[in-house]
Amino acid sequence: MASVHESLYFNPMLTNGVVHANVFGVRDWVTPHKMALLVLLSELGRAGAQLGLLERRRLNRLLLPLLQGPDMALSRLRKAIEECCPHLAGSVHIRLKLMAEGELKDMEQFFDDLSDSFSGTEPEVHKTSVVGLFLRHMILAYNKLSFSQVYKLYTALQQYFQKDEKKNGADENEMELTNPEELDGKMEKEELDGPLREEDIACSGPLSQKQAEYFLSQQASLLKNDETKALAPASLQKELNNLLKFNPDFAEAHYLSYLNSLRVQDVFSSTHSLLHYFDRLILTGAESKSNGDEGYGRSLRYAALNLAALHCRFGHYQQAELALQEAIRIAQESNDHVCLQHCLSWLYILEQKIFDSCVLLEHSVNKSLHFGLPYLASLGIQSLVQQRAFAGKAANKLMDALKDSDLLHWKHSLSELIDISIAQKTAIWRLYGRSTMALQQAQTLLSMNSLEAVNVGVQQNNTESFAVVLCHLAELHAEQGYFAAASEILKHLKERFPPNSQHAQLWMLFDQKIQFERAMNDGRYHVADSLVAGITALNSIEGVYRKAIVLKAQNQMSEAHKLLQKLLIHCQKIKNTEMVISVLLSMAELYWRSSCHTIALPVLLQALALAREYSLQYLASETLLNLAFSQLILGIPEQALNILHMAIEPVLAHGAVLDKGCAMFLVAKCQVASAASYTPQKKIEALESAILNLNEAKTYFAKVDCKEQLRDVLYFQARLFHTLGKTQERNKCAMLFRQLHQELPAHGVPLINAFK
């Protein structure tokens, strides 16, 4: 089941108020890059009417990202301009060259001339326009510089220009060789929006303020959305340390370093970074607002809250609770309802570890809606739906709730939550045993484009929802016998979520489960047994269950029974109904294998009641099959047939191929058994229809390669053909049976007594 994992609540960039991407007071400084922009602007003004409409429009579109973006190398800037207007790029370059190779007074003259653009009756630039503001900012910043700073700026400009010249000299030869088509529009996009590549950062030395901000926000969003694309933990930490060495006041770097440490599960350095970040944040907060209530009092609350989140992440629930209590207390004292809502959600997460706390959650949803916190509210709804689904609440209500939360998502375009909601639906449909619906939801998510504009060009993020959906997809395919497709999906998962990333455990578990099922089908129990350890490591309950199944298959009944008994008690305690029913079914199977059908019956009835109560339809029909089998053995095949009519439909519609085969086989057996009392004419009809059913079962078994079951079916079919006197068909079946029989070892369970 998809879990609304605590990591979602822990979402620094989105939750209201924890992190402001830009808390440092941005002050403009003249840099060589900005000077190049100024040159561009002045050239633009000078060119005036000579520019064509198209060129002008392209340039205008280029300007805004340039003005707001980080500093870049001159060559990149020139390329960007060249794409819009080659002529202008040339003149900008010449102006810069003149200035850089000239004297200091050239630069001074340039700045003096700049302010002219505002003067006159019809100024070229309006004072309050974007460009005008930029120009004025720059002029102001320049005028503030002391003499030595001006000189420094000039040498920086020279270096900026010379670096470009040098690079050009080196690149000249290569440039000629590359295909000019590669340099078209696509390039620009990549250059401007593409993530900073590792070597870019490594060689560019110290970053400018804007570059640093850009780097931080980008890495943070990558960490959230697509861990694999972010820098490797070690190199990211190196970059951060570098940044912090140059400017220890750059608090956000501490936060990113905290996130980075979380990636590698490092409690010590993550705590250290988190606290350091908040110590720093408190400063900036205190400066901006003298009033303690809004300023740093607020960051104090969030500091405690984040500490709670950290401890929760590392599984220190007791510590987390203490920190949370603290956060709640401070938030209450200062009447901060928004913070209290966050605390409440976290309280739920923590309490969840101990007992079901729907009340808390309902409260949280109500309040969050009231205070206009859609993210929290809908996360609450998701968690609530998950809870209720496990608790067996009516499905229609749950779907209704999910629909409501979807409305909320689309209204506020919370793209991440949309993904989660769909993943949740996939999981819920699977829980209810509606594989087609689950399949449909999974495909919906996978073919949807992300709303977030962070990664342009990348349509989907590598978030947990995608991992969940892909895993379900793989399992669904495996169930239908499309093992090649399933392994293809798993391969894709492995690429998208490398083994050491956050969500890798999910596919690891599913991979092993699928392998386990295959091994069991093939009767390679030793292989299955070896997989159990891996499954246990990822999910202990599942592991124990699988261990019991292997033991059962190896005819170690008493051990299996002991294990199942223990598991049952445990699952009943933690209210894992899905597992309880599975365990009950396995136990019933153990009983009828030991020919204790009378004991198996109440167990099965209990399982059926549970499955019906929690509307786990698929498990219910499986229970019915078991029940029918028991009835068959107990000598009431008519009754069994009745029940089967009820169960066969959902099994054929949604079931796994193996289950379909078993069901058809069982139907055939019942038909034969009940035919004993029929008139000869009717009996022949019944037997023939049984043969048809057996044929169907055979195709199903063949699909998943279940040789043992196949052998049994063939034997049974041969007997039926014999009864009907169809010697040729009988011989054919017998021959096939003989082949399989030689291939496989015979197991102890008599044929008729086996249902699975």
Place this chain on the structure above:
Amino acid sequence: AVIGRAGAMAAAMVAAVAGGGGDFSDLREIKKQLLSVAERSRERGLQHSGKWAAELAFALEPLPLSELPPPPVLTEEDARDLDAYTLAKSYFDLKEYDRAAYFLRGCKSQKAYFLYMYSRYLSGEKKKDDETVDSLGPLEKGQVKNEALRELRVELSKKHKAQELDGFGLYLYGVVLRKLDLVKEAIDVFVEAAHVLPLHWGAWLELCNLITDKEMLKFLSLPDTWMKEFFLAHIYTELQLIEEALQKYQSLIDAGFSKSTYIISQIAVAYHNIRDIDKALSIFNELRKQDPFRIENMDTFSNLLYVRSMKPELSYLAHNLCEIDKYRVETCCVIGNYYSLRSQHEKAALYFQRALKLNPRYLGAWTLMGHEYMEMKNTSAAIQAYRHAIEVNKRDYRAWYGLGQTYEILKMPFYCLYYYRRAHQLRPNDSRMLVALGECYEKLNQLVESKKCYWRAYAVGDVEKMALVKLAKLHEQLNESEQAAQCYIKYIQDIYSCGEVVEHLEVSTAFRYLAQYYFKCKLWDEASACAQKCCAFNDTREEGKALLRQILQLRNQGETSSTDVAAPFFLPASLSANNTPTRRVSPLNLSSVTP
């Protein structure tokens, strides 16, 4: 690495054979060496090392004329470079480093070459400091680097490989490496420098700054000279191994350096570090008598005066220092302390800020400023100051402790646990952190952890003597009356054994509880003894009297039940035996998670 370690061990063995440390039998020889190295340091512009050697030489008996060290012999090369050197040295003394370097280029003699490189280094440093003021943006501020370092490193490493560097050259190479954050290489070079020229104190001092723990010290192969003793004493003080440091200094004094102001001041600092305030104060007073115009270490002295609230003395010190030189970091610090003691916290903060302007790397001022802001209830500024202190030195336990206190004031007991733990890890046997931790745990209702903390605080020697009372109260809360009584007994023993006349607030509480406890246990004699004690205090007098009356009544009723009493209860032998505080302990493992 294995070979290196073996070598170090072999060296250590040799040292043991040579008599376990320096040989101080020939003080005249030592004096000669000191005088000559002072001269040589001065020639190279290494003022501080020169000063140190001269100070130490001054503490020894003067030499007769015949034994004075001869002036250094000039080589052919020296003679060739003499003019350039003389000119450059005078420029150097006038702080015109670039000019000095210009005239020294191409000089081959060791002395001139060193001065050449050193001027270039200092010129770079000076420019760096000047640049910081006019940088082009906030991010660039930290990026200002000493541009000369890289070139210097390349040139020096070439010379180093060719083994053309003398002791001073190696020292400079080490400094350059350290400035480039190449700590490991720097340590190796400094060790080499110490081997080549053991008399140069600067190399030892740099080594002190780079060694962070005892383990590192163990694996260094150091030259076995008498200078090593000074080094060891110094580094023990730095690493808070006070006991060892004091021993070393004592043996140095015994060896004949009793007059050295350097050693006296170091001893005083060591006593300050273990909070033996009286001893430290008396030594500082002595030091001031011997060296009245000394400014170094006076900030530590003022801290001591502050702790003892000795206003007139502090005021006198502040005025005195201000007359000597008011633009010294130490002076500003003393004045800051003075204002702080007079509760003029704004002014105090101002002076600490001034100290920081004079030397941004002066760690103590950040912490002290944090304390001032705390007094002013400006918590955010306090946090800022403490964080700065930690940035300068991660091992500054006072800053961690201060941060903890700040958050405690902000009523975030869980949050401040982290900071207190940090402080505790740095000073495992300081009871103040333990008591603070205990209080936080108590607030968080984590009584088990809290008890652990208080008990440990008591075990390591409680300064404020509050741990036992708090522990007793915790036991009381948990209805563990037996343990509570034990704690109170120990507390009372503690108070009486140190003979403190000062009225301790909690003594009456202790007696009251004990009286009631014994009363409940029907130990009438003890109960009445305690109740009588209670009567001595104002707040418990009435209760004491009432209890006495009750005891009398009950005694009269059941005379037979009274049992014989063996010993006076508040001095049982078994308890008083084992309360000697342990000397050095590992940090307390408070819970499974102690980030």
